[in-house]
Amino acid sequence: MEHTEFNKELLSFLNASPTPWHAVETMKATLKAAGFRELDERQEWALDSGQGYFVTRNGTSIVAFRTGSKDVTTSGIRMVGAHTDSPCLKVKPNPDLRQTGYFQLGVEVYGGVLLNPWFDRDLSLAGRVTVLDSEGKVRDTLVDFKKPIAFIPSLAIHLDREANNSKTVNPQTDLPPVVMQVAETDETSFVDLLKEQIAKESGLAVSKVLGYELSLYDTAEAAYVGLRDEFIASARMDNLLSCYIGLQSLLNTSGDEAALLVCNDHEEVGSVSAEGAQGPFLSAVLDRWCGAAKARAVAHSMMISADNAHGIHPNYLDKHDQNHGPILNQGPVIKINHNQRYATNSRSAGVYRHISDELGLPHQSFVVRSDMACGSTIGPLTAGNLGVTTLDIGVPQFGMHSIRELIGSEDGYTLYRVLTEFMQREQVL
Incomplete structure (x- = not known):
């Protein structure tokens, strides 16, 4: 997928998704058109090698995955996570x-x-x-x-x-x-x-x-902003942008490796629900996919939790650590917090940096000021539930949790390219 097409479809996805239910319906239609088969949690599953599947819960959370052509027990699963809800x-x-x-x-x-x-x-x-x-x-x-x-x-x-x-x-x-x-x-x-x-x-x-x-x-639609179209403005950018990036990455992988996208509801209110990241949805899907080999598969796996990051605001420079102020259009942001508000560790960050560097793409790092509280994501919750090596990353933005938010028009595509490579890489850990 080329950069122009990527952003054009991003705008369409944002406009078509005023709520988590609409976002999941849009994702379902896209997956079906790509040949993914819908699963029902109430029925028996018979999964074929090399096939794509998806399953939803409550109509607001979705797990989509490719089974790959290899033994998931030893090859692991390349996972990407996001959330469908917005304040x-x-x-x-x-x-x-x-x-x-x-x-x-x-x-x-x-x-x-x-x-x-x-x-x-x-x-x-x-x-x-x-x-x-x-x-x-x-x-x-x-x-x-x-x-x-x-x-x-x-x-x-x-x-x-x-x-x-x-x-x-x-x-x-x-x-x-x-x-x-x-x-x-x-x-x-x-x-x-x-x-x-x-x-x-x-x-x-x-x-x-x-x-x-x-x-x-x-009702204002998503749109380019800036004299040179440097930015994209829209409602619900946090975190439908990451849902869209994860979906496009999954769709455009080779399909040889096992890969998964989970988009949970209720992240903005703590994730404690049947379909939230602190609930059993993803774990239940992995149980049915991997069976008794789940623990071994997870040990070979890695999760990238994608959720937008705070770009350094030119009017409020003092709200950022002077060495960790992400700039829009200068690459996705690896989010680090040693108090485990983010799940990133040196290994998971290293994997991302290595892939990004190989592709010649930029990346940045974010650490909150030491005198300010840090937000969180589905990353630590998923890592805690599954025991999977996890990275927290996101596109930098302005106006987080406002009715309209702003991102750089280059960063989403950059993250898409790295996640696509991550999802089809033969060995991750």
Whole structure:
């Protein structure tokens, strides 16, 4: 895959994936088109050599893998991990709010959201809805309103003269978005609006809405930014970018070596769930693939946890260690923390640097300032669960956890090239 095509498809993937459910559906379609076979956790598996497979859990996490042509017990598995979720605002179960003729929705903050950028944006709504259909069956369906339907208006500076000096956000009272105006006699509920949208999107006749998991999102599409198109801006770059890179790497390997991609949900809230990295999903897949030889296979394996890194901000240079300030478009960032917030060790970092150097590609290193707390990823959780040698790496970005984030337009492709080589390398450890 060439650089221009890589970024073009990246923009399409980001635009098509407003929620983890939509991201996984997009990945599933891509894998099926490439000849990967879908597995069902409820059924027996019979895996063939040299074949690609994938399995999902909850519709928000996915494991895709190539079995390779060799004995996985002695050749090991080249693994890449990412996560499908991003910080956002989710609609509450009983969200209807009516005030002075405006219909608003109560929302809950998901993950560590930068809240101020959510004001004054054209917002839409997407996610999964569980319904009772006209035949009395419980089923799930995806919805995406696509057009702007909501807006969280700022309070005018005339009414808050200190807004530029001390802007704080109360998630309970400041964030409910305006979605329409209603007369006092109008009894339309949010559930009524959902039924209308489901009928419009899928033609499904819904007798009752039983539950939903819906997120607001910015309708502005992913786009190049910069006088020379040096950057790409989008929502949910953390961490759909890594999902896309991992997927393209898996698809473009030779297929001779055993390789795997796992994209977990719920990383932004701690990963403790059935489909999160601290849950049993990946381990269960490996049990069924490797059987009694799992421990030996894992001992020959390596995991690269791909999750975006903090690029050094030119307006806030003092927020970075002076020797570890990653620059956009100067290569992926090896993330190191000796307190195990990242799982990188000298061996896993060495493997990546060696492959990158062989390809003549740049790489950087990140260590958080010694007087600041360090974030984390699925890397330490996966390493702890499986006992697999792990590297934490990511593309440097600005605006992490904002409604819109920025990366260099070169770095994603650079990481893709290294991960593709990693996934098809005969010997990793």
